[in-house]
Amino acid sequence: MARRSSRRRSSGGGAHSQTAPRKIDARRVRLPMRFFLPAALLLAMTAMLLLRGYVHSEILADYRVRPEAATDKVPEEILDGGPVIDTRNGKATTLSVPRHKLVLTFDDGPDPTWTPKVLDVMKKHHAHGVFFITGTMASQYPDLVRRIVAEGHEIGLHTFNHPDLSYKSHSGIDWQLSQNQLALEGAAGIRTSLFRPPYSSFADAMDDKSWPVTRYIGSRGYLTVVNNTDSEDWQKPGVDQIIKNATPKNGEGAIVLMHDSGGDRHQTVQALDRFLPELQAEGYRFENLTAALGAPSAHTPVGGTELWKGRAWIFLVQASDGITGAMVVCLAVVGFLVFARFALMLLLSGRHARRVRRKGFRWGPDGPITEPVTVLVPAYNEAKCIENTVRSLVASDHPIEVLVIDDGSSDGTARIVEDLDLPGVRVVRQLNAGKPAALNRGLANARYDIIVMMDGDTVFEPSTVRELVQPFADPKVGAVAGNAKVGNKDSMIGAWQHIEYVMGFNLDRRMYDLLGCMPTIPGAVGAFRRSALERVGGMSDDTLAEDTDVTMALHRDGWRVVYAENARAWTEAPESVQQLWSQRYRWSYGTMQAIWKHRGAVLDKGPSGRFGRVGLPFVSLFMVVAPLLAPLIDIFLLYGVLFGPTQKTILAWLGVLGIQAVCAAYAFRLDREKTRHLISLPLQQLLYRQLMYVVLLRSWATALTGGRLRWQKLRRTGVVEAPGVIPQQRAGERGGSDSGNYSGSGAGSERRPVG
Structure with missing residues (x-):
């Protein structure tokens, strides 16, 4: 399952290959293949449920009984x-x-x-x-x-x-x-x-x-x-x-x-x-x-x-009974997993917040960390975003050097950074080799022992680097996960992802931190001890989720991986369904590859085996199995609404939604976020979640059939800025770019910061 892609990969998830546009026959409308298996599976499950409902007299049953009538016409x-x-x-x-x-x-x-x-x-x-x-x-x-x-x-x-x-x-x-x-x-x-x-x-x-x-x-x-x-x-x-x-x-x-x-x-x-x-x-x-x-x-x-x-x-009737019986069991399993996860997140995230925020808390005996660090920014065709990214780093209140590794960009990304002529910023150019190769190239050129990694479409707050590196005061810490946040959250899709980031990703990270089995250092904001990276062989291109892969490798090598909630980074989330599909498809498939690659962790012994005993099963259950079975909730919801008991079904769904709303509100409170975006939570559960189901089903299909997934470049607008960073004059406005495709980062001084 953990295989190398036959196509070259871009840093940040971009596909570099150029293909001729295909002719579209307007007379024929076909269901994209990526939707075929999920649609077929959903249709089959629905058909089995409807058949069972018909056979068990839940559908099309008529319970009317006519009263006695006259007998004039009866011989x-x-x-x-x-x-x-x-x-x-x-x-x-x-x-x-x-x-x-x-x-x-x-x-x-x-x-x-x-x-x-x-x-x-x-x-x-x-x-x-x-x-x-x-x-x-x-x-x-x-x-x-x-x-x-x-x-x-x-x-x-x-x-x-x-x-x-x-x-x-x-x-x-x-x-x-x-x-x-x-x-x-x-x-x-x-x-x-x-x-x-x-x-x-x-x-x-x-x-x-x-x-x-x-x-x-x-x-x-x-x-x-x-x-x-x-x-x-x-x-x-x-x-x-x-x-x-x-x-x-x-x-x-x-x-x-x-x-x-x-x-x-x-x-x-x-x-x-x-x-x-x-x-x-x-x-x-x-x-x-x-x-x-x-x-x-x-x-x-x-x-x-x-x-x-x-x-x-x-x-067919026997099959429908068997399948729907299994669906009910799976629904019970999903319900148990969902509520268990909610309970764990609420309990452990609260403990995590109290521990980190209590007076006098220090990450380790060697704190505070004041030594300079190297920030690696792998970039491929990030002309619209790179200036905001680099300027946010230069505004950092912690001493840093910035290495922008241009991974064969064709839009003048490297020239834009060079024309900024900012102190402490270097550009390393290489032929396109993919994000892991770009990060390893940056690691080889870094001057310092602590390495911060970020995406080319992300911006940091002035305190982000300082907050991110403090856990390295503990010599057992090998990596630190930061707090990735959605910057473009004013659209409906952006708001839904904002809820997902705050409620799902960050509450999860608090939970995993206390359990000592953090599964992923996000590519948008993460830090590593250089010696830890070198011991596990640097960034691997065995999977499409190199961040999850290296995190699991660090656990297995005996390093602690922790979460720094105040190390905030603002990233540009996909703004179209197509781009969101591409990103999440890569994430979910890459996570499956990483789980398969590190499946041997369940047999690891000693302190390093904790991830295999706790983390790997948790990730498999909560990130792969439970989301795969979660559509059953919606299928039974629709069935109950249409065929009864309608009132009880709606009340049960509202009860689950209420629990999710409580968890989301608590997560927003911990992250000090405004709760106005939670107004879209019901729609997120009805619409956005369905897309995530289809993505996961498609990822399973790709994994089980041995398919290969190519990387795709997401379109960026460059509208995301970090709160607290004063926008500077752009290189594009000075006319310093040599790229005909570069049209500016979209972060003018008259624009208010997002978030």
């Missing part, structure tokens, strides 16, 4: 007839079960708890019956359907999700029947001609609303089976009452209504265990409906396309 022979109604040939006839024969029928199953118990009792007493199954339950428990058939019972349809069919059109009824049959075909490889309408009762309860449904059902080839003996087991009246209700009078035959699903059926099971032997002793036989009527079997085997369609349906 008398139906009202006075038997419980089996046949309208298949356009004629309405009824059938009754012969004397001393009972047909036990069970509705609403199969149920994973009660159907097996019912089947066990039926098998124990050598009885058979009819199970009227719903498509939703059969789809979820196909093994029980197969057992019902294998043990000699009959199957009847009870619709797919139990609606009152009098509310349905003919197409709606057909859909309920076909979906019910599809589930049966997939589960047991058969079709059935028996049907029982939901909410049905005796034949004399047929009315002008249910009768047209019964006629239509017959025209589709089904026998409608109601009942003439209701055990009323659904009311749980007690075992004795169930047996009394189910017992016919004077040896008459009957179709007995019971239930094997829809709630607690232990009374039904207990009643059956007594009812069956008692009535068998009286000469009753418990048979399937067709056997009791002396008719052909209701079951018809299916094969070919119909069988495979049914099996495909069962497979």
Whole structure:
């Protein structure tokens, strides 16, 4: 995973290669490949969730029950007839079960708890019956359907999700029947001609609303089976009452209504265990409906396309249950990780702030650090920003030398710095070799033992260098992370990144500092002990996150890495979605490379093994795994809003948002930032976070497929200035640049500082 890119890299993340512009076919709009995998994965998860919701009657379920209506249009022979109604040939006839024969029928199953118990009792007493199954339950428990058939019972349809069919059109009824049959075909490889309408009762309860449904059902080839003996087991009246209700009078035959699903059926099971032997002793036989009527079997085997369609349906339903079950587990994991991270950040960042700010605090025995330091500024085509950067350094209240390493710029970056003719500023030119090479070149030319590194689009406050180097008073400290802040935060995207920097990055750094496992020295503001860098081989180009890579290497070499909150640097964050994508894609992929490269740290022993035991797992969980699973929160949020429980879902989301707002407000307070930007936090959670998800998914895809990511140059405007630095006259205004592309840094003396 930690591989060298086949393309040259720029310092600061710029791509130097020039490619001819591609012709764009305006007639064809294609989804960029970087969005294809995340979109496909999101669509698949959503489809599985919707399928599960449909099968579990959370979506498209209709729970209306029509009140009784008149019976003017129902033929008398139906009202006075038997419980089996046949309208298949356009004629309405009824059938009754012969004397001393009972047909036990069970509705609403199969149920994973009660159907097996019912089947066990039926098998124990050598009885058979009819199970009227719903498509939703059969789809979820196909093994029980197969057992019902294998043990000699009959199957009847009870619709797919139990609606009152009098509310349905003919197409709606057909859909309920076909979906019910599809589930049966997939589960047991058969079709059935028996049907029982939901909410049905005796034949004399047929009315002008249910009768047209019964006629239509017959025209589709089904026998409608109601009942003439209701055990009323659904009311749980007690075992004795169930047996009394189910017992016919004077040896008459009957179709007995019971239930094997829809709630607690232990009374039904207990009643059956007594009812069956008692009535068998009286000469009753418990048979399937067709056997009791002396008719052909209701079951018809299916094969070919119909069988495979049914099996495909069962497979998809089982997969949706498995996948959504795993999604729920992952959601619980994400929730635990998110809240654990919040708790750790709040607890440890508060302790960190109190420790650093308490009166008399000193970084180490050799403090304060007053010796000069070298500041390395790798630059590639930073004409718009470099003057602001260098002038902010010259205004430093700590003695420094500045080395600007021009990494093959083509816009006159080096000439701009030279024309400034500022004291203590040197320019080192090299052919384009990438940011790590530029930093190593600067390290070789540095005069001093403490090395500060920054990006060419960043500006320092006068006190930044001084604050940044004070921790080196502790001889065990090998590197120091500064406080990177967004300078261009007045746009919506800038404000969202500002929240991310203050709440995410800086609270994290406080936490990692106390845990002793800081994962990254930011490229925008960091300092290193020269001897520490030399011991780990300098800046490596093995990954696209050289700052994370070298930080992990320092930990493994036994050095402490700490955070200096008052060493503030103001950087220009990307202002377009495309540039933000490019930057975060490189960051996330580079972080994965660094984690993979240093995976052996988990086996390191001694003090240097702390990072492997604590830091590497934390970084992997909080920066790679948790963000990858976090879209589940939004998927379930959308599902809950659309399909219920809407109010509870919204309240839960608002609760999580409230916790995030508390953490963000606390982080802003610690960083002494104004909280007005937090007004955009809800939108950040709904919109900005989604982009970060897609970036991470794309990074995973690149890593797993062995893809190579090229560096891309971000466009800069040069509008960022550090508070406390008085803008000077620009070289561009003096006409000192030899670059035709240079148009000034955009930081005039009349402009107010950003931030």
